[in-house]
Amino acid sequence: MPSRRRAxxxxxxxxxxxxxxxxxxxxxGSVSLDLDDALSRQxxxxxxxxxxxxAFACGGLLALAGALMQILLRNPLxxxxxxxxxxxxxxxxxxxxxxGLPLVLIDGGAFVGALAxxxxxxxxxxxxxxxxxxxxxxxxxxxxxGCGAVVALVLTLAPEAQLRGxxxxxxxxxxxxxxxxxxxxxxxxxLAAALPYARDLNVLARGEITAMNLxxxxxxxxxxxxxxxxxxxxxxxxxxxxxxxxxxxxxxxxRLAVGNDQRLLLPAATLGGASLLTLADTLxxxxxxxxxxxxxxxxxxxxxxxxxxxxxxxxxxA
Amino acid sequence: xxxxLLAARGLAxxxxxxxxxxxxxxxxxxxERLAILGRNGVGKSTLLHTLAGLHKPVDGTVExxxxxxxxxxxxxxxQLRGLLAQHQTxxxxxxxxxxxxxxxxxxxSRWDWEGARDERIAREALxxxxxxxxxxxxxxxxxxGERQRVGIAALLAQQPRLCLLDEPLAHLDLNHQxxxxxxxxxxxxxxxxxxxxxxxxxxxALRYADRVLLLFGDGVHAAGPVAEAxxxxxxxxxxxxxxxxLATAGFAHPIFVAE
Numbered sequence: 001m002p003s004r005r006r007a008x009x010x011x012x013x014x015x016x017x018x019x020x021x022x023x024x025x026x027x028x029g030s031v032s033l034d035l036d037d038a039l040s041r042q043x044x045x046x047x048x049x050x051x052x053x054x055a056f057a058c059g060g061l062l063a064l065a066g067a068l069m070q071i072l073l074r075n076p077l078x079x080x081x082x083x084x085x086x087x088x089x090x091x092x093x094x095x096x097x098x099x100g101l102p103l104v105l106i107d108g109g110a111f112v113g114a115l116a117x118x119x120x121x122x123x124x125x126x127x128x129x130x131x132x133x134x135x136x137x138x139x140x141x142x143x144x145x146g147c148g149a150v151v152a153l154v155l156t157l158a159p160e161a162q163l164r165g166x167x168x169x170x171x172x173x174x175x176x177x178x179x180x181x182x183x184x185x186x187x188x189x190x191l192a193a194a195l196p197y198a199r200d201l202n203v204l205a206r207g208e209i210t211a212m213n214l215x216x217x218x219x220x221x222x223x224x225x226x227x228x229x230x231x232x233x234x235x236x237x238x239x240x241x242x243x244x245x246x247x248x249x250x251x252x253x254x255r256l257a258v259g260n261d262q263r264l265l266l267p268a269a270t271l272g273g274a275s276l277l278t279l280a281d282t283l284x285x286x287x288x289x290x291x292x293x294x295x296x297x298x299x300x301x302x303x304x305x306x307x308x309x310x311x312x313x314x315x316x317x318a
Numbered sequence: 319x320x321x322x323l324l325a326a327r328g329l330a331x332x333x334x335x336x337x338x339x340x341x342x343x344x345x346x347x348x349x350e351r352l353a354i355l356g357r358n359g360v361g362k363s364t365l366l367h368t369l370a371g372l373h374k375p376v377d378g379t380v381e382x383x384x385x386x387x388x389x390x391x392x393x394x395x396x397q398l399r400g401l402l403a404q405h406q407t408x409x410x411x412x413x414x415x416x417x418x419x420x421x422x423x424x425x426x427s428r429w430d431w432e433g434a435r436d437e438r439i440a441r442e443a444l445x446x447x448x449x450x451x452x453x454x455x456x457x458x459x460x461x462x463g464e465r466q467r468v469g470i471a472a473l474l475a476q477q478p479r480l481c482l483l484d485e486p487l488a489h490l491d492l493n494h495q496x497x498x499x500x501x502x503x504x505x506x507x508x509x510x511x512x513x514x515x516x517x518x519x520x521x522x523a524l525r526y527a528d529r530v531l532l533l534f535g536d537g538v539h540a541a542g543p544v545a546e547a548x549x550x551x552x553x554x555x556x557x558x559x560x561x562x563x564l565a566t567a568g569f570a571h572p573i574f575v576a577e
Contacts, residue, residue, distance in 0.1 A: 003431070004431045074409040074410075075409060076409065076410060196428055196429075199423065199426070199428075202420070202423075203420055203423050205409060205410055206408075206417075206420055207403070207406075207407050207409075209367075209372070209401070209403040210403060210420070212372050212392075213370065213372070213396065213400060213401040213403065213476075214392075214396050214420065214421070214423040214424055214476070215391070215392030215393040215394075215395055215396030215397075215423070215424045216392060216423070217392055255410070255411075259412075260410045260411065260412060263431070
């Protein structure tokens with residue numbers, strides 16, 4: 001258990017890392033940064049900064065949602081998409097693309113799809129007692145695979161010209177993200193709402209009976225956590241598509257580094273995820289420039305070996 | 319006279335189609351130790367959870383220190399009574415000390431962090447269970463018996479006035495069984511903590527409980543002081559197996575063995 005002072009120090013250094021990652025994202029690109037030059041200023045303000053902030057927000061949203069989901073399901077291997085949210089969002093977004101709807105309606109479709117999948121899992125997966133986590137997980141997995149089937153169907157039916165956009169959306173891509181402010185606002189509100197309950201979450205992670213014994217309102221807390229994690233994920237997916245592995249690997253790595261005290265873990269994972277996705281997106285748009293890679297493919301490429309390493313490492317998982 | 323620590327009146331508890339008790343009247347006073355005995359699956363844990371205010375009875379009331387459990391908030395409830403759960407399951411890594419410190423949760427307000435005093439209480443609880451040296455060990459690397467004792471240490475750190483123990487001796491070897499029962503005996507004598515414990519060993523109940531509550535199944539129960547409530551015939555009925563009482567010269571309690 002970290003002391004309050006150590007927690008503040010860790011968070012302070014992560015804030016420095018976050019600011020540095022944003023600065024790097026704004027500085028790197030085909031047009032070099034020169035604040036005296038009008039064109040350069042416009043590129044930075046209109047293109048790079050919003051995209052960097054969108055990456056920052058999405059990374060934070062996914063990491064926070066992942067950390068919450070891992071507590072909710074008492075499983076260090078849970079991720080924000082495990083309850084079918086990304087599947088639902090994919091169906092919504094791809095259907096909107098199939099019918100050639102404008103960007104704002106694609107985002108809307110993704111959000112509606114995410115919420116629909118959440119409500120479906122929420123409604124079907126809620127039972128009493130010790131089976132809740134397993135039942136939630138199974139319901140989520142089934143809903144996700146159902147969505148996967150619909151996605152496959154849409155991809156088959158889609159005209160050639162739309163396939164590339166759909167593929168990018170499915171992999172997760174920040175090139176199409178609009179204004180970053182709603183995502184940033186949701187991230188701020190979500191983190192501020194979760195922090196007062198951080199110690200309650202510590203106790204909930206110890207098991208339902210233990211939490212009830214210690215006076216934690218388990219049913220209310222679980223419902224709140226599930227709703228919050230779902231909303232955070234839905235906003236992230238709406239902004240950038242299904243970016244994988246950030247929500248799984250970042251909370252997990254953060255737990256290994258700073259321990260499982262949610263008072264430190266939640267903000268640390270948020271800042272870590274935000275910085276990581278900002279850097280990954282900078283890499284994705286500069287590594288093979290002028291070709292832009294979908295950032296989701298990059299996070300998966302980094303995430304998969306990292307995760308396998310953690311999995312096989314002795315004592316890396318409880 | 320002050321209200322008993324725990325009072326159940328006309329309590330009816332059911333789980334699914336199983337009736338555990340029907341019309342149970344029970345009082346546990348300060349410093350009193352009650353053992354609950356009964357066969358597997360008769361509903362001992364569910365009854366204990368009901369007494370802890372975590373399971374709704376079909377009928378009747380449970381009062382803690384004169385207040386109905388429904389009227390107590392989670393925090394007040396957790397300061398008053400502590401439940402030792404039957405299973406200690408760990409999803410995430412944590413040290414032994416961190417696990418014992420979890421018991422301090424109801425004593426801290428929302429923005430408090432565990433302070434030096436909480437750590438001292440947790441360390442004392444660990445020391446009382448012979449775990450002082452294991453404070454920094456990961457709970458995933460403990461044996462079953464050690465993990466059980468960490469659970470008991472967390473309960474001690476919670477400092478409840480009424481301890482509800484669901485199989486406190488699970489996984490413990492003989493010396494630790496006695497040490498744990500002696501520990502709760504001291505808590506009852508010296509700090510007037512009330513103890514309700516689910517036990518499987520009749521002879522330990524005879525030695526370490528003042529009264530017993532016997533659950534026969536189908537809602538039938540009996541209660542009384544240990545020395546009077548337990549005899550060969552009643553135990554044979556309780557466990558569905560013939561029992562024999564052995565004469566034990568020079569020993570304060572009789573010994574019951576299964577035939």
